[in-house]
Amino acid sequence: MRPDQEPTPAEQRDAVRLSRLLEGEELAPGPVAEELAAARLLLHPVRGELTPERATAVWQRIAAVTPDGRPAPADRARPGRWLALGAATLAAGATAAVLLTFSGPPAATPLPPPGLALLTAQAKLAQGEPAPPELEHLRQAYRAEVHAALAARYGRDR
Amino acid sequence: MKPSTRGQAARLGLLLVASLVGDGCLGDPPAGPAAFLANLEQTGNRAAQAQARGDLPAAERALEALLADPECGGLVAADCRWVRQDLFGRLGWLKLRRGAAVEASSLADQGLALGDAGDVPAAELHLLRGQALEGQGRDGEAARAYHRALEINARLLQELLPAGGAEGGHAPNP
Numbered sequence: 001m002r003p004d005q006e007p008t009p010a011e012q013r014d015a016v017r018l019s020r021l022l023e024g025e026e027l028a029p030g031p032v033a034e035e036l037a038a039a040r041l042l043l044h045p046v047r048g049e050l051t052p053e054r055a056t057a058v059w060q061r062i063a064a065v066t067p068d069g070r071p072a073p074a075d076r077a078r079p080g081r082w083l084a085l086g087a088a089t090l091a092a093g094a095t096a097a098v099l100l101t102f103s104g105p106p107a108a109t110p111l112p113p114p115g116l117a118l119l120t121a122q123a124k125l126a127q128g129e130p131a132p133p134e135l136e137h138l139r140q141a142y143r144a145e146v147h148a149a150l151a152a153r154y155g156r157d158r
Numbered sequence: 159m160k161p162s163t164r165g166q167a168a169r170l171g172l173l174l175v176a177s178l179v180g181d182g183c184l185g186d187p188p189a190g191p192a193a194f195l196a197n198l199e200q201t202g203n204r205a206a207q208a209q210a211r212g213d214l215p216a217a218e219r220a221l222e223a224l225l226a227d228p229e230c231g232g233l234v235a236a237d238c239r240w241v242r243q244d245l246f247g248r249l250g251w252l253k254l255r256r257g258a259a260v261e262a263s264s265l266a267d268q269g270l271a272l273g274d275a276g277d278v279p280a281a282e283l284h285l286l287r288g289q290a291l292e293g294q295g296r297d298g299e300a301a302r303a304y305h306r307a308l309e310i311n312a313r314l315l316q317e318l319l320p321a322g323g324a325e326g327g328h329a330p331n332p
Contacts, residue, residue: 108236114278119315122278125285126307140206142278143244147199150237154191156199 109153112145194231198224198241205248214252221249236275243269243279250286254293263290266303274306281310 007015118138125131205220225245230238246269254262266287274280288303 105236106234108234108240111240111277113318114314116315116318118278119311119318122281122285123308123311123315126281126288126304126311128304139282143202146240146244147195147202150233150241151192151195151199153237154195154233156192156195 109150111149112142114142118142189231191231191233194227194233197231209252214256218249218252221245221252225249239272239275240277240279243272243283247279247282247286250283250290254286254290259290259293263287263294266290276310276313278314281307281314284310 115138117134118141121132121135121138125135201220201224205217205224208214208216208220225242228238228242230241233241246265250262250265250269253259253265263286266283269283270280270287284303284307288300288307291297291300291303
């Protein structure tokens with residue numbers, strides 16, 4: 001405030017409170033009262049209950065409070081920011097847990113079952129009989145069916 | 159920019175393009191499951207044609223080229239296993255036809271190392287292994303391989319029969 005300016009209403013209120021305090025009247029709890037209490041502690045650290053370091057810490061904490069008693073902007077933003085960060089971390093963790101629990105490896109493509117003729121020809125070969133002449137054709141036919149099923153899922157570049 | 163600096167920059171640019179083409183970044187078709195399947199069909203057909211005309215080495219080369227990609231262009235692991243076991247089986251049968259029993263049994267082992275899912279390619283690999291081992295005089299091992307092939311075969315037949323022998327529907331691919 002410049003000396004040629006009229007005091008603001010807030011300054012007038014603070015001045016009234018200060019004069020009452022100097023006259024011994026107890027102030028209602030508020031920023032002015034807290035600042036004065038801290039000032040007292042700083043001025044009389046030996047008499048007070050706090051060490052000078054502790055008193056300084058108290059003063060710094062109070063200094064971070066705006067005149068109307070709300071936290072200073074930097075401090076006011078901090079709890080919200082930490083809350084948001086915490087919530088985001090929790091959400092990310094929960095999402096990861098759900099994905100890990102329920103996703104698993106990608107599912108295989110449902111393939112057509114082999115035909116009876118192919119299985120019979122395979123069984124003959126496994127039992128020591130000579131390979132049936134149609135076996136190679138049956139293998140190729142089944143292979144083509146499986147490849148078609150895979151192409152239906154993945155597409156096929158031409 | 160000085161002319162000599164421009165010349166160096168141009169040379170560097172040409173080198174970069176040449177290395178990209180050399181690495182296949184510009185010349186090859188894009189990789190991926192669809193591209194792999196297209197190649198599988200074309201190269202597989204080429205192998206079958208070569209086999210039909212008796213050119214077994216050409217057929218083998220084609221199948222070996224398909225086996226070069228262990229990831230099958232990015233197919234799901236179970237699908238890739240099916241395809242690769244089938245390719246190992248095809249290649250093994252060709253080797254066996256040429257009298258290379260040891261190579262054939264090695265290919266069967268490589269295929270089975272991917273897992274025994276109890277499906278047609280697995281049964282084929284056990285059969286191939288049995289025949290290759292029999293060709294090497296290892297009859298006991300061959301008998302065990304045939305036995306496993308028959309087990310798979312019996313189970314697949316059982317799955318097929320409840321539907322009255324009809325060949326329809328889709329089986330899961332384990």
